[in-house]
Amino acid sequence: MTTTVTPPQARPDMPSQEYNPQAESVLAKRIKSTIFHVVTLVxxxxxxxxxxxxVASSFKPNSEIGGTNTSLWSSNFSMDNFVTAMDGIGGVSTMTFFTNSLILAVGAVVGTIVSASISAYAFARIKFPGRGLFFGMMIATLLLPFHVVIIPQYIIFQQxxxxxxxxxxxxxxxxAADAFFVFLMVQFMRNLPAELDEAARIDGAGHVRIFRSIMLPLMKPxxxxxxxxxxxxxxxxxxxxxLYLNTPDKYPLPLALRLFVDQTQSSDYGAMIAMSVLALxxxxxxxxxxxxxxxxGVSTQGLKG
Structure with missing residues (x-):
């Protein structure tokens, strides 16, 4: 004789308490996401x-900058600091400082691109004896602090x-190409297909033509x-x-900011901060x-397709 067991029926007035793992997973993800965003914002x-x-201090008077005043915003909103900063200092206009910084920055960009790209092409695409050794020695210069060569360089330029x-x-x-930028470009070039160089050589192109017509356009990032x-x-x-500039009218902006601070007289910190904002x-x-x-530019995933 077979006995059939009938499961108990739930009463209509008793709420169902079934476990829902999917709902709990969604809730846990929301909590983690909220905590992550809060920590990130902090x-x-x-x-x-x-x-x-x-930025806020550039609109404050000098009396409210520093000292015991710790408030971020000032009730005495003023543009006087920017007016003073634009007037210049030491008989030199602010536009002169901006122009000097622009000359140095643009010159550094042009020089770095020229020297680093040519050096990187040599290491990445040209096979010559000792290539690995020279590349390793170049990378080793990253461990050499700039302060070690300050005095020898200054003596040379002074003479x-x-x-x-x-x-x-x-x-x-x-x-003298910067080792960091050469390494960056070498890694980028090594991921470019070598078939591009071979096809160009078949057409009679040399290293100069390959570098100018193929490598430079692909190295844009x-x-x-x-x-x-x-x-x-x-x-x-x-x-x-x-180290190398002595004349104020040749100073770039970082040196010009120092002129607003005078240890023997009153310092115009408001104008210095305003010029810092403009320099930024x-x-x-x-x-x-x-x-x-x-x-x-930093990623070296190579080309696809």
Missing amino acids: LVAIVLYPALWM LGLVDTYIPLLIGKFL ALISTSIFSFIWSWNDFLGPL LPVLIFFLVFQRYIVE
């Missing part, structure tokens, strides 16, 4: 606070009578990334101009215009 606020403070000129600041960009970093580093460079604008604009090329 970190962004910490990172951007100095820049926000600089050549080139101090207080822009030549010491620019000649190295054209004649790497070249723009190099230009961005080189422009920013040169625009913000303080130590180099401080070209770099910010340059970065925003070309930022989409940075990832493409």
Whole structure:
């Protein structure tokens, strides 16, 4: 005799408490996403606070900058700091400082692109004895601090009578390629198909033609990334101009900012901060215009298709 067991029927007045793993998974993902975004916003606020403070302080009077005043915004909103900054200092106009920085930055970009691209093509596409050794020695220069060569370089340029000129600041960009940018371009070139070079040689093209007509157009992302970093580093460079430039009308913006601070008399911190904001604008604009090329230039995934 077979006995059939009938499962108990749920009462209509008792709510169902079935376990739903999918709903719990969605809830856990939302909680993790919320925590991630909150932490990210907090970190962004910490990172951007100095820049926000600089912009806000550029509209404050000198009496409210520093000291016991810790408020971010001032009730005495004024454009006087920007007017003073645009008037210049030491008998030199602000536009002169901007022009000097632009000359150094553009010269550094041109020199770096020329020297780094040619050097990278030699290491990536030309086979010559000792190529690996020379490439390793070049990479090893990244471990050499700039401060080690300051005194020898200064003595050389002083004996050549080139101090207080822009030549010491620019000649190295054209004649001595930066190892970081050479490595960046070498890695990019190595991922380009070698068949392009072989097809060009069959048509009778030499290294100059291959480099100019094939490599340079394909290296656009790497070249723009190099230009961005080189422009920013040169625009913000303080130590180099401080060593080699003595005449105020040749100063770039980083040195001009120092002129507003005088330890023997009153310092105009408001005008200095206002000029810092103005000096930040070209770099910010340059970065925003070309930022989409940075990832493409740094990545070395090669070509597809």
